[in-house]
Amino acid sequence: DQQVKQNSPSLSVQEGRISILNCDYTNSMFDYFLWYKKYPAEGPTFLISISSIKDKNEDGRFTVFLNKSAKHLSLHIVPSQPGDSAVYFCAASADVRAEKLTFGTGTRLTIIP
Amino acid sequence: EAGVAQSPRYKIIEKRQSVAFWCNPISGHATLYWYQQILGQGPKLLIQFQNNGVVDDSQLPKDRFSAERLKGVDSTLKIQPAKLEDSAVYLCASNLGPEQETQYFGPGTRLLVL
Numbered sequence: 001d002q003q004v005k006q007n008s009p010s011l012s013v014q015e016g017r018i019s020i021l022n023c024d025y026t027n028s029m030f031d032y033f034l035w036y037k038k039y040p041a042e043g044p045t046f047l048i049s050i051s052s053i054k055d056k057n058e059d060g061r062f063t064v065f066l067n068k069s070a071k072h073l074s075l076h077i078v079p080s081q082p083g084d085s086a087v088y089f090c091a092a093s094a095d096v097r098a099e100k101l102t103f104g105t106g107t108r109l110t111i112i113p
Numbered sequence: 114e115a116g117v118a119q120s121p122r123y124k125i126i127e128k129r130q131s132v133a134f135w136c137n138p139i140s141g142h143a144t145l146y147w148y149q150q151i152l153g154q155g156p157k158l159l160i161q162f163q164n165n166g167v168v169d170d171s172q173l174p175k176d177r178f179s180a181e182r183l184k185g186v187d188s189t190l191k192i193q194p195a196k197l198e199d200s201a202v203y204l205c206a207s208n209l210g211p212e213q214e215t216q217y218f219g220p221g222t223r224l225l226v227l
Contacts, residue, residue, distance in 0.1 A: 004155070034214070043117065043204055043218025044156070089155050098214040099144070100169060103155025 003027045004092050006104035014112050019077040021107050023090030026071065030092040034101070035064060035075050038087045047088075048075070049098070077109075085111045115139065117219035119205050125225045131193040134222045138186070138207030144168075146216060147180055147190050148204040156204055162188060163210070195226045 005024045013019045023033075031052045036044035050057040050064045050073065057064050063076045077084055090104040118137040126132050138145050143164050148156035159178065161168040165185040173180065177196070182188040192199055202223050206216040 032214070036218075041220060043206070043220050045218065046215045049214060091155070098216075099161065100158060101156075101216070103157070105153065105155050 001026075002105070003030075004090055004102050004104040006088075006090055006107050008107050009105070010108040010110070012110045012112055013080050015082060016079045019075075019080045019084065019109055019111070021075040021077075021088050021090075021109065023073045023075075023104055024071060025073075025092050027092070027094070027102070028071070029094040030102075031095060032093045032098050033064070033066060033073050034091045034093070034098060035062075036089045036091060036103075038089065038106070044089055080109075080111045082111050082113055085109060117205055117207055117217055119203075119219040119222050121222055122220065123223050123225075125227065126195055127227050128197055129194040131191065132195055132224060133189050133191045134203050134205075134224075136188045136190070136205030136219060138188070138205070139217055141209065142207035142217070143185070143210045144208050145182055145188050146206040147188070148206065150202045150204055150221070152201070159190070192224075195224075197226050200224055200226045 034049040035047040037047045038044040048059050048062050050066050066073045087106045087108050089106045091101040120135050145162045147159045150156040159173045160170040160180045162182040165182050180190045202221040204221045205219045208216050
C-alpha cells in the first residue's frame with residue numbers, strides 16, 4: 001500500500017524556468033511533509049518542509065504548497081538551475097517531530113541548460 | 114561537521130550468506146535510523162534507535178535482520194541469511210533527538226545479493 005505517491009518518475013525542465021514536482025498521499029493522519037533531494041551515490045538531503053497548519057512555505061527558490069483537502073502537495077523551484085538536477089523525494093509523517101517518515105518513490109528532475 | 118559515515122559502500126554476496134553494515138552518526142546525535150531503499154522505491158524505515166534503545170522496529174524483518182547500537186553511538190545492521198530480495202541500498206540517518214525534524218543521511222551501502 002503506497003501511502004505517498006509521486007506519479008511522475010521523471011521531469012525535464014529548461015534552465016531558468018519553473019520546476020513543479022507533485023506528491024499525493026492517502027493517509028489522513030499525515031501531519032507533516034518534507035522534501036528531500038538526492039544526488040547519485042549520496043544520501044538524501046533535507047530541502048524544505050511544511051506543517052499541515054500551513055498551506056505554503058518558502059525558502060529561497062523553493063516553495064512547497066499543501067492542499068489538505070486534495071491530499072496533495074507540490075514543490076516549486078524558481079528559477080531552475082543545473083545544480084537542481086537530482087531525484088526528489090516527498091516524505092510524510094503523522095507527527096510534527098517527523099520521526100517516522102514514509103517516502104514516495106521519487107521524481108528524477110533534469111534541468112536542461 | 115562530519116556527516117553520517119557508512120561502510121562498506123558496496124557489497125556483493127550470494128544468497129544465504131550473512132552481511133553486516135556499519136554506521137557512525139553525526140557526533141552528538143541521539144537518534145539513529147536504518148532505512149532500506151529498493152531500486153525504484155523510496156527509503157523505507159527499518160528501525161529507529163534513541164541512544165541505545167529501540168524506539169520502532171515494526172518494519173524490521175526480524176527473522177533475518179538484526180540491528181544494535183550498544184553504546185548509543187555506532188550501529189550495525191546485519192542480515193542473516195540474505196535473500197535475493199534484500200538487494201537494496203541501506204541508508205543510515207541520524208538527528209539530535211525527538212524535537213529535530215531534519216534527518217541527516219549517510220551515503221548508503223549498496224547490497225547486491227546473487
